[in-house]
Amino acid sequence: MKDNKITINKPNKAGGMPSVTSTFKQLVQSRRVKSNIKNLLKVNKAGGFDCPGCAWGDSTEGMLHFCENGAKAIAWESTEQTVGPEFFAKYSVQKLKKQSDYWLEYQGRLTHPMRYSKESGHYEEISWQDAFALIGSKLKSLASPNEVEFYTSGRASNEASYLYQLFGRSLGTNNFPDCSNMCHEASGVALSKSVGVGKGTVVLDDFYAADAIFVYGQNPGTNHPRMMNALRKAVKGGCKIITINNLKEVALEKFASPQNPVELLTSKSVDISHLYLCPKLGGDMAFIRGLAKTIFERYPDSIHCDFVYDHTQGFEDYAKAVKQTSWESIVEQSGIDKQSIMQAANVFAHSKRVISTWAMGLTQHKHSVATIREIANLHLLTGQLGKNGAGLCPVRGHSNVQGNRTMGINEKPPQALLNNLSRVLDHAMPQEHGHNVYAALKALHNKQSKVLICLGGNLAAAAPDTEFTQQAIRAAELNVQISTKLNRTHLLVSEDALILPCLGRTEVDQQMAGEQKITVEDTFSMVHASAGNTAPISSLCMSETAIVANMAHSTLGANPIDWLDMASDYDKIRDLIAQTIEGFDGFNEKLNQPGGFHLVNAAAELRWNTASGKANFSDDALPDSLFSMATEALLQDNKATVLTLQTMRSHDQYNTTIYGMDDRYRGVKGNRNVLFMHPKDGEKLGLVDMERICIRSIWEDNVERQVKGFTVQFYDIPRGNVAGYYPELNPLVAFDSVGEDSFTPTSKSIPVIIEKEDTTTISVTQS
Numbered sequence: 001m002k003d004n005k006i007t008i009n010k011p012n013k014a015g016g017m018p019s020v021t022s023t024f025k026q027l028v029q030s031r032r033v034k035s036n037i038k039n040l041l042k043v044n045k046a047g048g049f050d051c052p053g054c055a056w057g058d059s060t061e062g063m064l065h066f067c068e069n070g071a072k073a074i075a076w077e078s079t080e081q082t083v084g085p086e087f088f089a090k091y092s093v094q095k096l097k098k099q100s101d102y103w104l105e106y107q108g109r110l111t112h113p114m115r116y117s118k119e120s121g122h123y124e125e126i127s128w129q130d131a132f133a134l135i136g137s138k139l140k141s142l143a144s145p146n147e148v149e150f151y152t153s154g155r156a157s158n159e160a161s162y163l164y165q166l167f168g169r170s171l172g173t174n175n176f177p178d179c180s181n182m183c184h185e186a187s188g189v190a191l192s193k194s195v196g197v198g199k200g201t202v203v204l205d206d207f208y209a210a211d212a213i214f215v216y217g218q219n220p221g222t223n224h225p226r227m228m229n230a231l232r233k234a235v236k237g238g239c240k241i242i243t244i245n246n247l248k249e250v251a252l253e254k255f256a257s258p259q260n261p262v263e264l265l266t267s268k269s270v271d272i273s274h275l276y277l278c279p280k281l282g283g284d285m286a287f288i289r290g291l292a293k294t295i296f297e298r299y300p301d302s303i304h305c306d307f308v309y310d311h312t313q314g315f316e317d318y319a320k321a322v323k324q325t326s327w328e329s330i331v332e333q334s335g336i337d338k339q340s341i342m343q344a345a346n347v348f349a350h351s352k353r354v355i356s357t358w359a360m361g362l363t364q365h366k367h368s369v370a371t372i373r374e375i376a377n378l379h380l381l382t383g384q385l386g387k388n389g390a391g392l393c394p395v396r397g398h399s400n401v402q403g404n405r406t407m408g409i410n411e412k413p414p415q416a417l418l419n420n421l422s423r424v425l426d427h428a429m430p431q432e433h434g435h436n437v438y439a440a441l442k443a444l445h446n447k448q449s450k451v452l453i454c455l456g457g458n459l460a461a462a463a464p465d466t467e468f469t470q471q472a473i474r475a476a477e478l479n480v481q482i483s484t485k486l487n488r489t490h491l492l493v494s495e496d497a498l499i500l501p502c503l504g505r506t507e508v509d510q511q512m513a514g515e516q517k518i519t520v521e522d523t524f525s526m527v528h529a530s531a532g533n534t535a536p537i538s539s540l541c542m543s544e545t546a547i548v549a550n551m552a553h554s555t556l557g558a559n560p561i562d563w564l565d566m567a568s569d570y571d572k573i574r575d576l577i578a579q580t581i582e583g584f585d586g587f588n589e590k591l592n593q594p595g596g597f598h599l600v601n602a603a604a605e606l607r608w609n610t611a612s613g614k615a616n617f618s619d620d621a622l623p624d625s626l627f628s629m630a631t632e633a634l635l636q637d638n639k640a641t642v643l644t645l646q647t648m649r650s651h652d653q654y655n656t657t658i659y660g661m662d663d664r665y666r667g668v669k670g671n672r673n674v675l676f677m678h679p680k681d682g683e684k685l686g687l688v689d690m691e692r693i694c695i696r697s698i699w700e701d702n703v704e705r706q707v708k709g710f711t712v713q714f715y716d717i718p719r720g721n722v723a724g725y726y727p728e729l730n731p732l733v734a735f736d737s738v739g740e741d742s743f744t745p746t747s748k749s750i751p752v753i754i755e756k757e758d759t760t761t762i763s764v765t766q767s
């Protein structure tokens with residue numbers, strides 16, 4: 001970005017005509033307008049493909065089942081531009097490193113398998129056969145199977161991810177770091193402890209039966225736009241939405257459905273939130289405790305004594321913890337006044353059916369597990385679980401991230417899965433827990449791990465502490481990337497590296513037995529089929545499933561299964577899934593049901609898969625600090641003003657994929673290097689709107705972490721908090737700053753110091 005001028009012009013509602021205009025702009029930019037319109041008509045429909053955008057569930061209503069940002073994801077994948085051997089001959093890895101992440105992905109789809117040549121410094125074409133032989137011989141040469149890291153990003157299908165975990169485990173390791181570790185890990189950990197299942201307990205129809213929906217730390221207008229249709233419909237049916245968000249996100253205030261002709265063509269919109277509260281970053285646990293305290297003090301009738309007695313344990317300790325938490329600490333830590341908390345509690349207590357939903361605003365803090373357990377406590381206390389229109393709903397990110405976990409992409413696999421795999425395949429499976437993202441990057445960094453294989457994603461840009469992460473990836477002796485587009489992770493090479501180009505969701509997947517469908521699981525545990533309908537971008541692209549099968553074959557031969565045979569017909573993989581994973585019996589037959597089938601959720605049926613056989617209350621005290629004690633001590637000694645930073649998504653990005661430089665709903669145009677700040681904090685720091693700054697983070701290890709070339713943007717944000725975009729701000733997230741019990745980077749609470757930038761030494765971070 002050469003010119004750092006930005007214009008702020010926040011719209012007064014979300015959706016409506018600008019969403020439609022933006023969708024068509026994306027289609028035109030992809031240069032394959034006709035086939036993309038054909039794609040959009042098939043998305044999220046029976047016989048069509050699952051939108052690679054997000055994990056929100058499919059509705060059967062209406063003609064079109066996509067949203068503006070889903071259309072961007074589809075158009076981005078089905079671009080006409082390609083990146084092949086000529087491109088790599090032109091650009092050395094060194095040269096590519098100088099380009100921005102946006103530029104790298106913008107070059108188009110990867111079309112040929114490529115191998116990095118240390119001698120020439122370029123990627124050069126390699127045959128598939130040689131690429132697989134190279135992987136096989138490297139993996140066989142390792143001293144231990146635990147020297148490989150098998151990373152997964154949440155787009156991989158059930159079939160590909162199932163074979164992938166089976167490959168890793170047959171080799172002898174449970175090293176399965178995945179994007180969940182940086183995403184909803186805290187939800188999985190918290191819900192497993194509280195209700196025995198690490199998934200949400202509701203289905204889409206529950207949204208239409210709910211009397212109140214509490215939406216925490218989530219920006220659905222941008223990240224789950226189809227959820228906005230559900231919230232809109234719920235409101236129209238009389239449901240009260242209570243939003244708890246650090247920022248005023250416009251879609252949660254007013255939303256006009258692009259699918260409703262009246263709202264599309266007039267200035268009409270629907271007021272979404274009945275109550276909109278803006279806590280301090282990390283203040284949600286205190287807020288939720290405040291809800292409980294109000295219920296105990298004012299609305300004891302809404303405590304569901306039978307539910308508590310029949311289904312739970314730990315009530316006394318929880319009640320004691322609530323009693324011991326003072327109102328002063330609740331108000332201070334949440335940043336929300338007592339009256340507003342009581343108003344929200346009144347809605348919770350007097351609604352027959354309540355759903356709580358949440359996303360990254362809750363999961364990326366030090367005390368995320370305790371916070372999410374606090375939500376579960378509230379639902380257990382009031383019996384808001386296991387009935388229509390009520391329950392717990394972590395809204396998942398990647399379109400099949402939940403399915404990946406169900407398929408066994410888990411460094412701490414359930415014992416039942418290991419036992420089933422061992423029994424059915426007659427092959428011992430590794431019992432020792434493996435590496436999550438945190439442990440995997442550490443192990444690569446200290447050269448304990450030697451090979452990194454990534455089934456999708458962009459680990460280099462997604463993981464925290466960019467410098468440490470990039471050193472770790474570069475240290476791998478072999479870096480294997482199964483991808484659709486070029487990204488930063490491909491460029492972190494030292495010895496040997498492979499780029500293996502794969503098919504995307506929108507493309508026809510032809511195997512020996514004919515055209516294949518794959519399956520995915522959405523945030524409501526609905527499993528359904530997906531089949532692409534456009535011709536592959538290159539005849540050399542292979543399906544992810546076939547790539548995994550070939551890697552396994554070349555490493556293990558036909559042991560413990562005939563991998564290539566499995567990949568010739570995905571029905572065979574699904575038959576194996578049916579034999580080894582609970583809930584998938586009759587998988588191939590059940591798939592033919594329109595809309596797919598629902599996986600049983602024990603907690604939703606009030607069966608508790610916990611050690612105690614009951615749902616468990618937790619009794620954590622509110623955290624003393626958002627940061628580690630050592631960092632807190634350092635902050636106390638520091639004379640500078642320390643602010644807390646959250647890193648989030650703009651309206652024009654999909655995680656590390658940047659579609660454009662605007663953030664329409666927040667009124668930002670033309671720049672991603674902005675820092676949202678309260679004007680009073682600006683005044684205190686002697687900064688004016690649009691001032692050029694550098695941002696430095698603080699962590700107990702005293703390592704210097706800073707980014708330059710940023711611009712202050714005065715904004716409606718709680719004092720003491722600042723916000724900016726991921727992944728540009730990832731260099732500030734200290735590697736060891738992770739959630740308790742979740743190991744998720746604390747990307748929503750980073751202590752930072754803001755300084756004016758010396759304009760003579762500006763180094764503008766490119767966009």
Ligand SMILES: Nc1nc2c(c(=O)[nH]1)N[C@H]1C(S)=C(S)[C@@H](COP(=O)(O)OP(=O)(O)OC[C@H]3O[C@@H](n4cnc5c(=O)[nH]c(N)nc54)[C@H](O)[C@@H]3O)O[C@H]1N2
Nearest residue numbers: 069217218219223244246281282359360361397649654655
């Ligand atoms: N178009 C698009 N869709 C996506 C993605 C994308 O990048 N682009 N990413 C996908 C993925 S992988 C995921 S995980 C989801 C992410 O979906 P979101 O969780 O919506 O993603 P973020 O942009 O990180 O938004 C965090 C929201 O939480 C608020 N927040 C931050 N900290 C706090 C806090 O401490 N308390 C409260 N109450 N609020 C807080 C922020 O203001 C912001 O509104 O979206 C998925 N869908």
Ligand SMILES: Nc1nc2c(c(=O)[nH]1)N[C@H]1C(S)=C(S)[C@@H](COP(=O)(O)OP(=O)(O)OC[C@H]3O[C@@H](n4cnc5c(=O)[nH]c(N)nc54)[C@H](O)[C@@H]3O)O[C@H]1N2
Nearest residue numbers: 153182183456457458462482483485487647655656726747
């Ligand atoms: N600071 C900060 N950091 C964060 C977050 C945050 O909020 N703040 N959010 C975290 C979250 S929630 C997540 S989920 C992670 C995301 O981490 P990842 O899942 O690793 O990252 P993505 O950006 O989704 O991956 C994009 C790449 O995936 C590849 N790709 C796209 N489609 C396909 C496909 O169909 N198949 C294959 N094989 N490859 C494909 C493309 O090459 C593209 O470059 O980032 C995390 N990092």
Ligand SMILES: [Mo]
Nearest residue numbers: 183184397398
């Ligand atoms: Mo995510």
